[in-house]
Amino acid sequence: MxxxxxxxxxxxxxxxxxxxxxxxxxxxxxxxxxxxxxxxxxxxxxxxxxxxxxxxxxxxxxxxxxxxxxxxxxxxxxxxxxxxxxxxxxxxxxxxxxxxxxxxxxxxxSRTHAEGTPGLAEYAEQFYTEADAVKMYKKLEAFEGGKVVVAVGVPHKCPMAPLEITFMLVDYFKQRGIWDKVQLHYTYPIGRTHSLEPVAKWATPEFERLGITYETLFNMKEVNENAVVSEEGTEAEYDLLITVPAHKGxxxxxxxxxxxxxxxxxxxxxxxxxxxxxxxxxxxxxxxxxxxxxxxxxxxxxxxxxxxxxxxxxGTATRDYDGKVFCFIEAGDGKATYAMFNYQNPPDPKAPTAGIHMFKTAYNKMYWASARGLL
Amino acid sequence: MADRKIVDAKNTFCPGPLMELIANMKQAEVGDELLVLSTDEGSANDIPEWINKVGHEVIESSEDAGVWSIVVKKTK
Missing domain, CATH: 3.50.50.60 (FAD/NAD(P)-binding domain)
Incomplete structure (x- = not known):
């Protein structure tokens, strides 16, 4: 065989x-x-x-x-x-x-399909390859304040990435001491701040607590030099645009x-x-x-x-895949949580803790044991 | 009649029926109809809300034994 x-x-x-x-x-x-x-x-x-x-x-x-x-x-x-x-x-x-x-x-x-959104590759930052992630970091380092917009294409790899990058940006700007000079604006394709309703119920008040503005039902149609335009007919002006581009196989x-x-x-x-x-x-x-x-x-x-x-x-299969997914969610401020679900059971994420963030940090190293099939 | 593609999003939570529909709409041609199957009660509201906001068309919506069937048409 x-x-x-x-x-x-x-x-x-x-x-x-x-x-x-x-x-x-x-x-x-x-x-x-x-x-x-x-x-x-x-x-x-x-x-x-x-x-x-x-x-x-x-x-x-x-x-x-x-x-x-x-x-x-x-x-x-x-x-x-x-x-x-x-x-x-x-x-x-x-x-x-x-x-x-x-x-x-x-x-x-899968791979990002930036070319499917006119202007995205030219004007926006993304982080799905090493070269793009390094380029984005250099752009952040040169940024001294203004409006930062996060925009999300569909479908995309890692459903937690839009929220995680948003909260990690807050930490980044705070650590640089320029958070008071930044207006962070989050956009999302469906009518809440995350596809998982319990995650959205946690994230939305966090946005409000941190002063992050948001617009839902916002699907990127095109990007120009100063604004990202949505399929829904609205646009978000930016000084720095961070995107999760749509993906393709x-x-x-x-x-x-x-x-x-x-x-x-x-x-x-x-x-x-x-x-x-x-x-x-x-x-x-x-x-x-x-x-x-x-x-x-x-x-x-x-x-x-x-x-x-x-x-x-x-001579026969013995197991069905049950739809299991487990996603860490970096929540910023040294905390994290996670969502676990399958075809039958919805997620029930808990409040972020420092302990889960530490575990996620450890997992960044433990991954190699996981890839070997040992975890 | 245009091909009617089925988007079977039953018993899935993430990315969810509306996000699946948006992804499939991108691959569809103008005039195509898509049938979304969802076990999420919220789909009965959030799919029509998005369809109407973008300017596509909801053809029909029904529920049977906890499964919502929503047919939409890509108009532009």
């Missing part, structure tokens, strides 16, 4: 490691093989970008060699896929090599016609691509109506590893 994992992010890495342990005997005897294809030899801890953007983390802290995170029994190649031939059970990669498989798992992730997924916007139609419990029994999808690459977050990929990967292993050993 040849298992091919396309993508070396959180989901692909945890899946590969869990499978390598569950199928130890099959790998040793040659009955199974696991190959991972990735676009990079480095693995990035993506939540670190938030911290880089406000000068709280050095970019070098976000990376490990991908091969150092993988069980030795996994074959790892830096060879990004350029063609998916699902009917023939193979993919073609950049090197020209064709890789055959019995089971494929597609975990290629990877271009290769779109080019292969696997899913609109680069997101693959996926069964919400078994995580197979709709209409395909030997094609599975993880993390941001799915079209599931759940958070595009590392924890989503993590919990999906755990469920899928059990199912692929049990398919090999007893």
């Amino acid at each position: 040849k298992i091919l994992i396309v993508g070396g992010g959180m989901g692909g890495t945890i899946l590969a490691n869990n499978l390598a342990r569950k199928l130890r005997n099959e790998l040793k005897s040659g009955k199974a093989s696991i190959t991972m294809l990735s676009a990079s030899d480095k693995h990035m801890y993506q939540p670190g970008l938030l911290y880089v953007a406000v000068g709280k983390m050095n970019p070098s802290e976000m990376y490990r060699d991908q091969v150092s995170l993988l069980e030795p029994s996994i074959e790892f190649k830096v060879d990004p896929v350029t063609e998916f031939n699902l009917d023939d059970k193979n993919v073609k990669a950049k090197s020209g090599t064709t890789y055959n498989y019995d089971i494929i798992v597609i975990a290629t992730g 990877m271009q290769v997924i779109e080019d292969a016609g696997l899913g609109a916007g680069g997101f693959i139609p996926t069964d919400r419990k078994r995580l197979n691509m709709e209409g395909r029994e030997n094609v599975y999808v993880l993390g941001d690459t799915t079209n599931l109506p759940i958070s595009k977050a590392g924890s989503t990929a993590h919990f999906e990967a755990e469920a899928l590893a059990e199912n692929i292993a049990s398919l090999m050993t007893i």
Whole structure:
């Protein structure tokens, strides 16, 4: 049984490691093989970008060699896929090599699509790549006061990011001693300050306490030199514009016609691509109506590893993915909270505490154990 | 009749039915109809509120056994 994992992010890495342990005997005897294809030899801890953007983390802290995170029994190649031939059970990669498989798992992730909003790339700051996060930090360092607007595109990776960057900006400006010269204005696409109602119920009074103004039902249509204009017909003038751009799946997924916007139609419990029994999808690459977050990929990967292993050993899947998501929420002022939920149970976040912030800070290091499938 | 795409947002909390609809509207063509399925009672209000504010059209809205079915049309 040849298992091919396309993508070396959180989901692909945890899946590969869990499978390598569950199928130890099959790998040793040659009955199974696991190959991972990735676009990079480095693995990035993506939540670190938030911290880089406000000068709280050095970019070098976000990376490990991908091969150092993988069980030795996994074959790892830096060879990004350029063609998916699902009917023939193979993919073609950049090197020209064709890789055959019995089971494929597609975990290629998502990317910002700044070009979908005219003017955004030219005038706005964003923090979803190392280069963008460093550029944003330099812009912040040169900022001496004025109106800062936070604007959010849909869909986007990490649903907590809009709130987190807002509260982290408050801390940043306070620490620089210029908070009294800043007017911070938050905008959000739906009719409350966060998609999760309990989180919005906590965040809105926090905004009012801190003097952060906000406008809901605000979807970025275009950005010009001085203002961001919404689909709803309003505009917000800015001196500094911080954005969470809309995201898309990877271009290769779109080019292969696997899913609109680069997101693959996926069964919400078994995580197979709709209409395909030997094609599975993880993390941001799915079209599931759940958070595009590392924890989503993590919990999906755990469920899928059990199912692929049990398919090999007893011939049938044994577990459904239950929709579990766990998101930390940095709340500023040295505090944090979290939201945990699944398909059946809504989140019930508690008041932020220093303890949870400390745990989140520790998790920024513990992540590497998580990627190895040990946490 | 234009294709009617189904946005199945039942039993999901984040990003939620309206955010899912907004994302799907971006991929839709003018004239397309989308059917949103939601188990969130708030969708009966917040989806029409956004649709009307942007200037799209609500075609129909109904509820059956706790599932709201809201059909909208992209008009621009």
